[in-house]
Amino acid sequence: MAIELEKVVQKFYDNLEEGKITGKKCTKCGAVEFPPVYACNSCGCWDMEWVEISGKAKMHSIVMPAALSMKPEYKAMGKFAYGEIELEEGSRLNGVVRGINKKKRNELQDKLPVDVKAAIYQRDGFKTVVFDLVEE
Amino acid sequence: MNQTKLHPYKRGVSIIGVGCTPFMYTVDREETNGLTEGEMFGYAALKAMEDAGVNPQNVDFYFHGEASPLNGSNYLTPNVHVTNWFGMKGKASIHHSEACCTGYYAIEEAVNAVASGKYDCVLSGCVEFGDSLAVGNHPYKREKMTMEKFLQTTAWLYERPYTRSLMAGQELIYDDAAEWYKRTRGLTDQEMDDTLNWMCINNRRNASKNPLAIERRPYEDIAKEAGFDNVMDYMRSPYNPRMGDFLRAGGLELKCDGAAAVVVCATELVDKYMGNKSHKPIEVLGVGAACCEATTPHFEVRATEEAVRQVYELTGLSGEDIDIFYANDFIITSHLVAAEIAGYLPYGEGWKYICAGRTAYDGDKPINTNGGRTSFGHAHAASGLADLYECVRQMRGEAGEGQVKKIPKTAMLRGYGGAQNICTYIIRTAD
Numbered sequence: 122m123a124i125e126l127e128k129v130v131q132k133f134y135d136n137l138e139e140g141k142i143t144g145k146k147c148t149k150c151g152a153v154e155f156p157p158v159y160a161c162n163s164c165g166c167w168d169m170e171w172v173e174i175s176g177k178a179k180m181h182s183i184v185m186p187a188a189l190s191m192k193p194e195y196k197a198m199g200k201f202a203y204g205e206i207e208l209e210e211g212s213r214l215n216g217v218v219r220g221i222n223k224k225k226r227n228e229l230q231d232k233l234p235v236d237v238k239a240a241i242y243q244r245d246g247f248k249t250v251v252f253d254l255v256e257e
Numbered sequence: 258m259n260q261t262k263l264h265p266y267k268r269g270v271s272i273i274g275v276g277c278t279p280f281m282y283t284v285d286r287e288e289t290n291g292l293t294e295g296e297m298f299g300y301a302a303l304k305a306m307e308d309a310g311v312n313p314q315n316v317d318f319y320f321h322g323e324a325s326p327l328n329g330s331n332y333l334t335p336n337v338h339v340t341n342w343f344g345m346k347g348k349a350s351i352h353h354s355e356a357c358c359t360g361y362y363a364i365e366e367a368v369n370a371v372a373s374g375k376y377d378c379v380l381s382g383c384v385e386f387g388d389s390l391a392v393g394n395h396p397y398k399r400e401k402m403t404m405e406k407f408l409q410t411t412a413w414l415y416e417r418p419y420t421r422s423l424m425a426g427q428e429l430i431y432d433d434a435a436e437w438y439k440r441t442r443g444l445t446d447q448e449m450d451d452t453l454n455w456m457c458i459n460n461r462r463n464a465s466k467n468p469l470a471i472e473r474r475p476y477e478d479i480a481k482e483a484g485f486d487n488v489m490d491y492m493r494s495p496y497n498p499r500m501g502d503f504l505r506a507g508g509l510e511l512k513c514d515g516a517a518a519v520v521v522c523a524t525e526l527v528d529k530y531m532g533n534k535s536h537k538p539i540e541v542l543g544v545g546a547a548c549c550e551a552t553t554p555h556f557e558v559r560a561t562e563e564a565v566r567q568v569y570e571l572t573g574l575s576g577e578d579i580d581i582f583y584a585n586d587f588i589i590t591s592h593l594v595a596a597e598i599a600g601y602l603p604y605g606e607g608w609k610y611i612c613a614g615r616t617a618y619d620g621d622k623p624i625n626t627n628g629g630r631t632s633f634g635h636a637h638a639a640s641g642l643a644d645l646y647e648c649v650r651q652m653r654g655e656a657g658e659g660q661v662k663k664i665p666k667t668a669m670l671r672g673y674g675g676a677q678n679i680c681t682y683i684i685r686t687a688d
Contacts, residue, residue, distance in 0.1 A: 130418040130419075156418075156419040156423075156552070162259065181554070182433075182436055182437065182440065182554070182555075183436070184428075184429060184432045184433060184436050184502050185432075185502040186428065186502075187431070187432070187499065187500060187501045187502050187504075188499075188500045188501070189428075189431045189500045189501045189504065190428035190429070190431050190432065190501060190502070191428075195424065203424075203425040203428055203429050203433075204425070205554035205555065206554075213553075213554050214423070214425075214552050214553070214554065215423070215425035215426045215429050215433075215551065215552055215553070215554055215556075216423060216425050217423070217424050217425050230440075233440075244422070247422065249422045249423060249424070250423060251423075251424075
């Protein structure tokens with residue numbers, strides 16, 4: 122496949138506006154890049170196709186926001202934490218997970234990884250992806 | 258994660274001279290207020306050349322590092338603007354920035370330039386005004402850097418399309434490594450907190466013996482003045498407030514101004530360049546490097562693992578061969594995490610070494626003997642070469658009051674910064 126000068130970033134955000142969370146899947150090894158980029162970081166192939174992400178994921182670590190790691194606009198998300206997220210499709214990334222405060226973190230620490238679910242979240246001027254804790 | 262195999266240098270390269278300014282808040286003192294980039298870089302460069310025994314005209318090329326020249330100096334090509342200050346007018350140079358890792362890549366660049374055979378003798382220097390900003394077009398005036406301005410520019414460290422949007426990568430820099438260490442090594446909250454505090458105490462103890470450090474008052478003295486008999490009670494108190502999930506105020510960098518430089522030459526030409534200098538050259542055995550953009554989980558850990566793997570594979574050495582260790586610890590957790598990944602401290606036991614004071618300058622496993630970023634200071638680009646300056650002085654036995662007990666022969670230095678570059682290298686005193 123020819124390498125194309127493609128507006129991947131804009132399409133990712135356009136897809137979010139349409140309610141779809143998307144990544145790029147490698148046609149050679151099947152690895153999924155999320156967020157989407159040109160080439161596969163698992164095998165180096167640049168023949169990638171758009172795929173919709175299921176949203177199912179695991180949270181492997183929990184870090185609470187604090188003075189240094191908090192911004193005023195984040196308050197609109199309610200209680201949340203940062204952490205390592207593993208998508209069902211295999212990609213791992215740092216993400217925000219809503220529904221976790223310090224008490225909940227203490228409950229979850231010995232149960233990691235815990236189930237989370239991707240959600241589309243409106244920021245100032247664009248939509249992005251956060252995750253929600255899946256309560257048992 | 259992708260891996261890289263390193264190959265041996267085409268010829269050996271040795272460190273023959275080092276120079277460093279005091280790390281300071283230049284605008285706060287009459288005698289330093291008004292210092293410029295050329296004066297700071299030039300001082301460090303000339304000190305390094307004097308130390309090496311070389312004349313500036315015998316240096317073939319220089320590298321220039323500054324983390325944020327547009328923000329701090331109103332410069333786009335800062336290497337050009339210092340070039341007349343230290344006798345190398347007309348010689349070629351290049352500027353590079355890897356933010357807080359700049360001073361470590363400064364060695365990588367210089368060594369590659371000589372190892373390739375293109376140049377025989379190269380200077381590599383870095384300068385940063387981390388605490389002040391150039392005032393418009395005034396020839397020398399600077400103003401204090403506000404926290405608002407600092408935070409505005411550090412936000413530029415993070416990738417715009419995804420990382421800033423997803424919100425987590427840029428915020429995890431403060432606490433991710435501590436969370437990872439505590440969880441994977443099974444520490445309690447109190448053990449982790451005490452470990453972070455002991456790193457601050459040890460760093461300060463080291464800095465108290467270093468005349469170039471920006472903050473030299475031992476925490477024990479500060480605690481007593483605040484009414485605490487036990488230094489750890491002070492460190493756990495609101496005097497040292499939590500700023501992160503784990504990180505306290507004492508574990509953050511002291512951003513400041515400074516410059517440092519190094520001269521390297523082909524090992525086979527050491528006698529030619531060093532003339533009658535009596536100190537032994539120190540050979541650069543290898544440089545490992547990796548980058549993990551901030552969306553990558555545990556970016557510091559993963560990139561450090563890869564960089565360390567590369568340099569050990571190349572050299573055939575292991576953590577047991579390292580006599581002294583430096584880590585860019587603008588977030589204090591870095592020096593524990595890096596030292597343990599490098600095998601300098603045993604897996605899962607490093608925190609105990611730190612809490613027992615064994616990593617201070619007078620311990621058996623010294624780390625950051627200059628005081629690290631939390632006490633020596635952090636002049637962002639220059640810090641890496643300041644670490645090398647201190648390391649070389651230790652390896653020569655020239656570190657004065659802060660000299661480690663046993664003269665180190667082999668050292669590892671691990672740089673980190675710029676969301677996130679990692680650069681790790683091993684140096685060894687020539688036989």
